[in-house]
Amino acid sequence: MISIQKIFILATLFGFFSYDYPVVGQEFQNVQRLWYTSPAEDWNNALPVGNGRLGAMVFGNPIHERIQLNEDSMWPGSAEWPNSKGSPEDLAEIRALIKAGEVHLADSLIVERFSYKAVARSHQTMGDLFIDFEDKKVSNYTRTLNLTEAFASSNYEMDGYKVTQKVFASAEDDVLVVNISTENPEGLNYNLKLSRPQDQGRETVRVYSILNNTLKMEGMVTQYGGMLNSVPIEINHGVRFETLLQVKNDSGSVSANQNELHLNNVKAATIYIVCNTSFYTENYAQKNEETLKKINSSSYHNILNRHIEDYQSLFLRTQLDLGHHELDSLPTNERLKRIKSGENDIDLTTKLFDYGRYLLISSxxxxxxxxxxxxxxxxxxxxxxxxxxxxxxxxxMNYWLADVTNLSECHQPLFNLSDRLIERGKILAKEQYGMRGTVAHHTTDLWATPWMRAEKPYWGSWIHGGAWVAQHYWEHYRFTEDVDFLKKRVYPALKAYAEFYSDWLALDQNDNSLVSYPETSPENAYLAADGKPAAVSRGNAMGYQIIAEIFDNTIATAQILGFEDNFIKTISEQRSRLRAGIQIGSDGRLLEWDHEYEEHEKGHRHMSHLYALHPGDDITLQNPELFEAAKKTIRYRLDHGGAGPGWSRAWIINFFARLLDAHAVEENIQLFKERSVYGNLLDVHPPFQIDGNFGFTAGIAEALLQSHEGFLRILPTLPNSWKSGTISGLKARGNILVDISWENNQLRELTLTSSVTKDVSLVYKGETKRIRLIKDTSLHLDKNLN
Structure with missing residues (x-):
């Protein structure tokens, strides 16, 4: 992604106060957790909870608590911005310039004619809940994120009495919950306040009490500092929303004073926060009332139990155990310090694997x-x-882990956005390029905008974003073997992109091949003949690799569904004439562009020409020459400072897993832990981006199980330091559940379960064995696959 030179991070409204927090004695329990002995000093140390739509970052401050709130549809604007810019005539002019070698002029023209340039229209915070307690002596403080039961908690003593705060986001009841209790017989006194940051000096919400125990925060998402086409624009409309906060207390009193609630002498109270928006329903206020009514008919403990049961129905499907739990007696931030000083911490790898799954379930x-x-x-x-x-x-990358870690339901939101993107992309393909099918470029948002947005051609003048997402439809089918999904969702998506590429490809009369241009390689540049950086080219590796994949998967889908029409015949013929997307240069590396150009950034974070290695599957051990060229390509990037952002390092882990290089996998896992996480283990770009967390989890799974080659590789790149361990509940393509255990770096037991009877090939340490799986019957194999 584009580097940002300087990011101004909002400081917390309340400073970190100078208490000492003597630590309660810690003993490892059978839960996966992050834990700390002091509150979060800033947002990058706060702890995330979420139910998929609602989320919160919990700071755990026992005097001035901040719980930052989120909802996933909080966006300004609407779908009214136009779909298209430019025309087929513009495309023809740009192609002529590229053929004439005028790449710099083509760079300028592609942005001027097609791009909406810089765009500022952002997902936004819901706001903040502030909880102000009386300033008393705090001791024995701990703060925890429980990944096994999905809640954040703070535990401490205030004036000698235990206080507990527990925060979670329930998908089952669609509510954020904050429970605060104390053993102090006189209870606690504190105030609750909702607020939201201003937008360019303008108030963004109205907060007021509607009952003695209820606050309402209502507003509309705007962005007065917005931008379109690199021109400042005031986005004075957007998603409308309402947030309700309601308190249920067991003792003491709750009273309202305009926009605050005051709790006095309360031993236990539960704060319920519901929020709905006009994106999901015009009756969002009514939806809030209905949700609170349902909550009021239940108890806190029932809501908590339903939340844990719902969450664990997903989280406990897959379980990794690499041992070395003794280090969990140390706070997470102390463990990170040890890692940065060169120590190994295998259990933190397990924690990060689970954290990625936790975050996907939660978002x-x-x-x-x-x-x-x-x-x-x-x-x-x-x-x-x-x-x-x-x-x-x-x-x-956010969704690489979904199917392999058996969280296929969590993949659905990606397909829903993609379906909307496909429909808008059809308009753009016709109006802007004069072509059938659909197209989507580098970036989209809540409104499923398919158009190009880039001030410079390196960043967004790229036509393959939607088609890459289409790979996920096909992969989801491969993992689930859901034929209904294949027919109703996969084929329509693949066909739409295949239609576009069928029209997009141009004939090279020199060799009768089909070429794709103008092309750019994501966010990268090469040195043109004059020694200056250029972006557009007459074809590049990633473009051809994605086009080939779209054609291949569309043809394969038709074969599975049992038909071959004229369109399938056409793209089959075009596929046979498509310019190769995998070529080796004179130095043994894979080419990124149509010629052997020198890179502008030799250590660039994107390694797009390796798409066919991962997440694609065209570069495998079956072609040793390409396999070695891929290794050399990656090593060259790393030797020149590559893999700076966390997501790039996570991609490296996946690459080396596919390259069957266990040592490199282990090395980059360690580097990810050293360089790519904040104190709360969220991924560092910098600043925070979540993709690296998800990509890391996918990489761990890829190191233990692979199924992209048509067979199952068992423990393909088991790191040497993982002497003994177990992984259960992984999913292989073919809808096969896989449990693996090993000791002394050797397979101990393998268990496979299929929903249908089928024959499967297994590969372990270079040996291949063909076995038959019987429907719904687990097959247990020993270290010799017997």
């Missing part, structure tokens, strides 16, 4: 929007990179 559920660049967690009115959906790796 992407059926019926919600997909996880954006920050998941759902964002404290800004203008977030870095708009906290939007970048389609040149970031959104896709």
């Amino acid at each position: 992407s559920r059926p019926g919600t929007n997909p996880a954006n660049l920050q998941g759902i967690w964002n404290e800004h009115i203008q977030a870095p990179w708009n906290a939007d959906y970048h389609l040149n790796i970031n959104l896709q």
